[in-house]
Amino acid sequence: MRALRLQSYANGSKQWDEFLRAVPEELMALASICRYKAGSTICLGEAPVKYVHLVLTGTVSAQNVTVTGKVSNWLHMPSPTFIGDLEVLAERRCYATNVATPDGCVLARWPVGKFVEAMMDYPKLLLLFSRVLAKKNYGLSVSRGHAAFRPNLEKTVIYLLQYCETAPHEPGSPYVVQKTRTEISSEAFFSLKTLERCLYRLRDAGMLSIAKGKVYISEGQLVLLEKFRDDPDSI
Numbered sequence: 715m716r717a718l719r720l721q722s723y724a725n726g727s728k729q730w731d732e733f734l735r736a737v738p739e740e741l742m743a744l745a746s747i748c749r750y751k752a753g754s755t756i757c758l759g760e761a762p763v764k765y766v767h768l769v770l771t772g773t774v775s776a777q778n779v780t781v782t783g784k785v786s787n788w789l790h791m792p793s794p795t796f797i798g799d800l801e802v803l804a805e806r807r808c809y810a811t812n813v814a815t816p817d818g819c820v821l822a823r824w825p826v827g828k829f830v831e832a833m834m835d836y837p838k839l840l841l842l843f844s845r846v847l848a849k850k851n852y853g854l855s856v857s858r859g860h861a862a863f864r865p866n867l868e869k870t871v872i873y874l875l876q877y878c879e880t881a882p883h884e885p886g887s888p889y890v891v892q893k894t895r896t897e898i899s900s901e902a903f904f905s906l907k908t909l910e911r912c913l914y915r916l917r918d919a920g921m922l923s924i925a926k927g928k929v930y931i932s933e934g935q936l937v938l939l940e941k942f943r944d945d946p947d948s949i
Contacts, residue, residue, distance in 0.1 A: 718745045718822055723770040723793070727882045733794045736842035737768070741832045745822035752818040756797060759811045766829040767797035772819030773892065777812045786900050789854065790893060792881060793819070799847040802826060816897070853880065866904050870912040871943050873902045874922070874929070878936060889936070891929040 720742055724730040748767070750756060756767065756774060774797060776789040791797075797813050800806075824832075833840040853876050864872070878889045891898070899909040913929060916922050921938045923930040931939070 718742050718747060720770075723820070725882060727884075729880075729882065730794055732842060732845075733768075736836075736838040738832070738836050738839065741824070741829075741836070741839070742822065744828060745824055748821040748823055750815050750819050750821070752816060753814070754818070755812060755814045756819075756821070757809045757813045760808045763798055763801045763807055763809055763826055765798065765823040766802060766826055768822040769793040769795045769797065770820045770822055772815055772817055774813050774815050774819060775897075777814055779812060787814075787816070787897055788901055789850065790816075790897065790901065791850070792892075795850075796843060796846050797821070798826070799843055800850075802830065803844065803847060849880070865946075866908050867912045867915060868943070868946055869902055869904065870909065870916065871921075871939050873898065874931065875936075875939055875943060878931060886933075888923070888933075889931040891931070895927075 719739070720734055720737055724734055745768070750772075757763075759778075769791065771793050773790055773792045774795070775787040775791070777785055777787045779785050798809075800810055801808070833843060874891070877891060877893075881889055881892070883889055893901075895906055895909055895913075899906045902909065913922070913924065916939075917924050919938075919942075921931075921935050921942065923932070923935070
């Protein structure tokens with residue numbers, strides 16, 4: 715069987731360039747390919763960690779499920795990213811939370827032991843693995859810590875800026891928020907009605923655009939959002 719090549723999934727973004735430099739072809743040759751349909755659960759919280767996954771296409775979401783079946787998606791991770799980085803680096807044997815894919819995805823996967831061996835042999839891979847986790851945790855710290863006691867409009871701006879930092883983006887084209895309003899409100903921890911009010915207020919202030927239900931943010935609007943984050947009295 716022909717070895718899996720990472721280049722065939724790369725889209726030229728800065729994030730992908732980092733993965734291409736750090737993930738060795740020898741490791742990709744050992745990968746198994748997995749395809750998940752929209753709405754599929756990839757791993758369950760508290761289940762044993764058997765594999766490390768590399769998300770090649772699509773988005774995966776960390777989620778909590780209540781005893782009544784209510785689902786809260788609290789972290790969305792677009793490709794390229796890892797699943798299992800937290801548990802492996804923390805030396806935990808069980809997944810911390812559920813991971814699912816809202817729209818379907820393609821993954822490469824390795825048994826945990828094989829991946830850890832490769833990290834010991836390839837320092838660039840270990841650095842990438844650690845950096846990916848650090849970026850996730852940094853984003854959560856910013857969005858949860860800085861936004862905790864701020865008004866909902868400011869929380870919305872912080873959330874959108876954090877999304878743009880991690881979303882794939884081609885220079886010169888607008889950022890497109892590839893999430894439903896329900897997903898955003900769940901992740902930002904306020905109601906859907908409140909989110910709608912905040913988005914339309916930001917649109918009316920020229921800080922974003924809304925077309926066919928999607929939120930678009932141009933590079934100029936991104937600057938305005940950053941200014942508002944630093945000086946909320948500007949709107």
